Each structure stands twice: as C-alpha cells, then as structure tokens.
Amino acid sequence: xxxxxxxxxxxxxxxxxxRDGFRATGMDKLVKETxxxxxxxxKYFRTKDELILASLRLRDELFRNSLVRKIEEKGDDPITxxxxxxxxxxxxxxxxxxxxxxxxxxxxxxxxRGQPVNNIAAEHKNLFGDYIRKLVIKTGATDPELLxxxxxxxxxxxxxxxxxHGPKGVAQNAKLAASALLNTNLN
Amino acid sequence: xxxxxxxxxxxxxxxxxxRDGFRATGMDKLVKETxxxxxxxxKYFRTKDELILASLRLRDELFRNSLVRKIEEKGDDPITxxxxxxxxxxxxxxxxxxxxxxxxxxxxxxxxRGQPVNNIAAEHKNLFGDYIRKLVIKTGATDPELLxxxxxxxxxxxxxxxxxHGPKGVAQNAKLAASALLNTNLN
DNA sequence: TTTTAATTGAACAGATCAGTACATAAAGGC
DNA sequence: GCCTTTATGTACTGATCTGTTCAATTAAAA
Numbered sequence: 453x454x455x456x457x458x459x460x461x462x463x464x465x466x467x468x469x470x471r472d473g474f475r476a477t478g479m480d481k482l483v484k485e486t487x488x489x490x491x492x493x494x495k496y497f498r499t500k501d502e503l504i505l506a507s508l509r510l511r512d513e514l515f516r517n518s519l520v521r522k523i524e525e526k527g528d529d530p531i532t533x534x535x536x537x538x539x540x541x542x543x544x545x546x547x548x549x550x551x552x553x554x555x556x557x558x559x560x561x562x563x564x565r566g567q568p569v570n571n572i573a574a575e576h577k578n579l580f581g582d583y584i585r586k587l588v589i590k591t592g593a594t595d596p597e598l599l600x601x602x603x604x605x606x607x608x609x610x611x612x613x614x615x616x617h618g619p620k621g622v623a624q625n626a627k628l629a630a631s632a633l634l635n636t637n638l639n
Numbered sequence: 640x641x642x643x644x645x646x647x648x649x650x651x652x653x654x655x656x657x658r659d660g661f662r663a664t665g666m667d668k669l670v671k672e673t674x675x676x677x678x679x680x681x682k683y684f685r686t687k688d689e690l691i692l693a694s695l696r697l698r699d700e701l702f703r704n705s706l707v708r709k710i711e712e713k714g715d716d717p718i719t720x721x722x723x724x725x726x727x728x729x730x731x732x733x734x735x736x737x738x739x740x741x742x743x744x745x746x747x748x749x750x751x752r753g754q755p756v757n758n759i760a761a762e763h764k765n766l767f768g769d770y771i772r773k774l775v776i777k778t779g780a781t782d783p784e785l786l787x788x789x790x791x792x793x794x795x796x797x798x799x800x801x802x803x804h805g806p807k808g809v810a811q812n813a814k815l816a817a818s819a820l821l822n823t824n825l826n
Numbered sequence: 827t828t829t830t831a832a833t834t835g836a837a838c839a840g841a842t843c844a845g846t847a848c849a850t851a852a853a854g855g856c
Numbered sequence: 857g858c859c860t861t862t863a864t865g866t867a868c869t870g871a872t873c874t875g876t877t878c879a880a881t882t883a884a885a886a
Contacts (some may be wrong), residue, residue, distance in 0.1 A: 457863080461791060471750070472750065473662075473747065473748055473750065475660075475663060475748070476662060476748070478842070478843060478844080479843080479845080480808075480842080480843080480844090480845060482670055482851065488863090488864090489863060489864045489865070490845085490864090490865090490866095491846095491847095491848095491863070491864065491865080492863060492864075494844095494846080495862085495863085498845095499844080499845080500843095500844065501831090504873080507713055513753040533819050537732050551750050552746070552747060552750075553644075553653075555803070556743070556747065556799055556803070557747035557748075557812055559739070559802060560660065560739060560743065560744035560747045560748065560861085561660055561662070561663070561744075561747065561748065563658070563659065563660065563739075570803070573772035573803055575801050577800075577803055577804065582831095598812060600811075600817065601791075601808070601812045602813070602815070602816040604796070604800070605792075605793055605796035605797055605800060605813050605816065606789075606792055606793065606796055606816075608795065608796035608797065608799045608800055609791070609792035609793055609794065609796030609797075609799070610792055610796075611799075612743050612789070612795045612796070612798075612799055613764075613792060613795055613817055615746060615762055616742070616743070616746055616757070616760055617764065621788070622792075625666070625785060625788045625792060626792050627788070627790055628785065628789070629789040629793075629816070630794065631821055632819065632820055632823050633816055633819055633820070636819050636822075644832085644833085665872070665873060665874080666873080666874065666875080667872080667873080667874095668879065675833090675834095675865095676833060676834045676835070676878095677835090677836095677875085677876095678834065678835085678836090678877095678878095679832085679833060679834080680831070681874095681876080682832090682833090686874080686875080687873095687874065687875090
C-alpha cells in the first residue's frame with residue numbers, strides 16, 4: 453500500500469510540528485528526525501504548506517476522537533461528562549508532551565485571516581463545540597448556547613494558562629467554574 | 640539623545656512582530672518596513688533575539704498600563720472594574736489591529752521551557768493577575784484566589800477565541816460568566 | 827566653519843530555507 | 857530468475873536568514 457508511507461510521514465511530521473512549531477521546523481530537520489527521505493516527502497506532499505495542512509487535519513481527527521472517547525469513559529450522564537471533560541484536560545496538561553493547542557499555535561504563526569490554516573483551526577473548534585453543545589443541551593440548561601460558549605472559553609483559557617504557567621490547579625479551577633455556571637443554569 | 644533611536648526601533652519592531660510573528664519577521668523586512676538601517680538595529684540590539692526580548696518587555700509595560708488605565712476609567716468600585724474589564728477586552732477584540740495576545744503567540748513560537756521568552760510571558764501574566772487579584776479581594780469574595788484564577792481563565796479563553804472566531808459576542812459571554820461567578824462568591 | 831558623532835546604504839559571509847534532479851538501492855509480484 | 861514500483865542518498869538551485877564590514881552621508885556640537 454502506497455498510502456501507508458503517506459500516513460507515516462504525516463504522523464511523524466505532526467509530532468514534530470506540534471512540538472517545535474511550523475516555521476521552526478525545516479524540511480531537512482523533518483528528514484533527519486523521521487528518517488524518511490526528502491524525495492518521499494515531496495512525492496506525497498507537493499509543498500511544505502500542504503504537509504502542514506494535512507498535519508492539522510490529522511490532528512483535528514485524532515485529537516477530537518481521543519477527547520470524545522475519554523469524556524465518554526467518564527460516565528453516561530451529561531453533567532458527569534462535562535465536568536469529566538476538565539479532568540481529561542488535566543491529564544493532558546500533565547502529559548510531558550503537552551505543548552498547548554496545535555490550532556491556537558498555528559493561527560499564531562499564520563495570522564492572515566481567511567487562510568486555510570485559520571479555517572482548519574476554526575473548523576476544529578466548531579466541531580468540538582458542537583459536541584459540547586449536545587452535552588449541554590442534554591442537561592436541560594436554561595441557556596445552552598451561552599453555557600456552551602462559556603465552557604469553551606474556560607477550556608481555551610485553561611489550555612493557554614497550563615502552557616504558560618504549568619498544569620498545577622488550572623483544570624480544576626476551570627472545572628469549578630464550569631460547575632458553578634452549570635448550577636446557575638439548572639435552577 | 641541616543642536612546643530615542645533605540646526606542647524608535649523598539650516600538651516599530653514591536654508592531655511588526657506582533658502583527659506578523661517573530662520567526663516570520665526577518666531583519667531585512669524590519670529594515671524595509673521601518674526605514675531604519677540594519678547598522679542601527681545591530682548597534683542598539685546585538686542580536687535579533689535581544690530585540691525580540693526587548694519588544695516583549697515593552698509590550699508588557701505598554702499593554703498592562705493601557706489595560707489598567709482603561710479599567711479604571713470604567714468606574715471606582717471593584718465589581719464595576721472587573722466587569723468593565725471585559726468591555727475593555729471587547730474594544731480590543733474589535734480593533735482591526737487585534738491579533739491575539741503577543742505573549743501567548745510568543746510562547747507558541749518558542750516552546751522551550753525556561754526560555755527567557757517564556758519567563759517574560761509568565762511574568763506578564765503574573766503581574767496582570769496580581770492587579771485582578773487586588774480587585775477581587777476588594778469585592779469581599781469568599782475565595783478570592785479561585786475567583787481570580789477563573790476570571791483570568793475567561794480572559795485568556797476570550798482572547799484566543801476572538802482571534803480564531805472573530806470578536807462577536809466573545810467578551811460578553813465571558814463577562815456574563817464572570818458576573819455569575821462573582822455572584823456565587825458574594826452570597 | 828571645523829570637528830565629532832550618529833546614521834545610512836550596500837555589499838558581503840556563511841548558514842539554512844524550500845524544492846528539484848537523478849542515479850542507486852531495495853522491495854514485491856510474476 | 858525478471859520487472860516494476862517504491863524509496864533512498866546526494867548534490868544542487870536560488871532565495872532568504874542572521875550578522876558583519878566599511879565607506880559615504882547626515883546631523884550635531886564646538
């Protein structure tokens with residue numbers, strides 16, 4: 453199968469891009485660290501930009517799937533899942549490979565509006581937001597749209613804060629805030 | 640005065656670094672856009688890294704001062720100021736020159752822990768956090784430390800979200816969350 | 827005006843950037 | 857065995873990167 457090489461390149465490039473950033477990662481570094489020849493890289497991806505975009509799309513898929521799966525391992529009812537989501541975040545923050553959100557960093561490096569990088573990032577956030585919204589609606593909250601957006605704000609804030617200050621306490625502070633907001637929305 | 644040239648370089652470099660990013664901004668681009676010769680740049684700053692760090696330090700000073708001033712224009716009592724803070728954020732998000740938080744982006748581009756960039760970013764967040772904490776304590780909140788951290792999470796989340804999705808509604812959602820959290824902390 | 831300091835422009839070095847060309851080497855199917 | 861596909865290694869192009877050098881120019885001080 454020819455596409456297995458493509459997948460291999462993609463997964464390895466994703467790890468390095470996530471760890472070191474896009475502009476800081478040259479193709480030669482990618483060759484050296486992955487052991488894959490440059491010829492192969494340019495066979496499956498016509499440009500570095502194309503590889504970056506494909507990496508982001510893969511990250512979207514892997515990350516959302518992983519998040520949803522871990523959330524649903526926390527329990528069955530929506531409140532448990534919403535609050536459990538912040539425990540999932542906490543586990544991520546304590547992972548030594550945690551380096552903030554790849555999409556936040558990507559939009560930081562490619563600030564031009566309407567660029568594909570920005571679109572993929574926005575789409576990723578929208579898709580995950582849709583999932584959270586479903587959970588919030590299931591709780592019977594009085595203003596599910598507002599509550600959804602607020603939970604997402606806490607999530608983004610926690611990611612950025614854990615990256616700058618370290619993981620300690622960050623996710624639990626966010627969880628307590630989400631819990632308080634949930635309570636005011638249920639009575 | 641020789642330091643006025645230094646200041647000029649610093650202010651102009653800051654604007655370009657903030658707009659385009661650090662790695663995406665070469666010294667030649669800086670020369671072309673600022674009209675300042677490369678010789679002068681390297682006279683006042685020995686390396687690009689030094690210029691970057693000085694830019695971040697200037698940003699810290701300018702941005703915190705501006706934020707505090709605008710917050711205090713919103714009123715005298717701490718609750719008005721805390722909630723007004725989110726209106727200040729909203730004005731910033733709608734500024735066409737808004738491009739997220741320079742420190743979040745900086746730590747994204749220079750992910751190595753313990754690096755000066757990271758330290759300056761953390762210090763910036765700490766200093767502003769200290770200011771918010773003072774306001775929160777003045778409100779008589781039951782758990783001022785927790786509430787402070789939560790308000791800061793909402794702030795970081797709002798910045799990142801406004802950058803990816805645009806400014807609409809973001810700051811007000813955060814403001815409503817902060818208001819609800821304040822209420823649960825005052826009763 | 828004369829002298830001194832500050833600034834510029836432009837060329838340069840050496841490294842690294844994205845991307846290409848091509849000949850060699852594995853690997854798999856028949 | 858043979859043949860085709862797939863992958864590798866290496867060298868290369870031209871652009872761009874950070875940083876240096878130095879003579880010419882402007883501005884300020886005397």
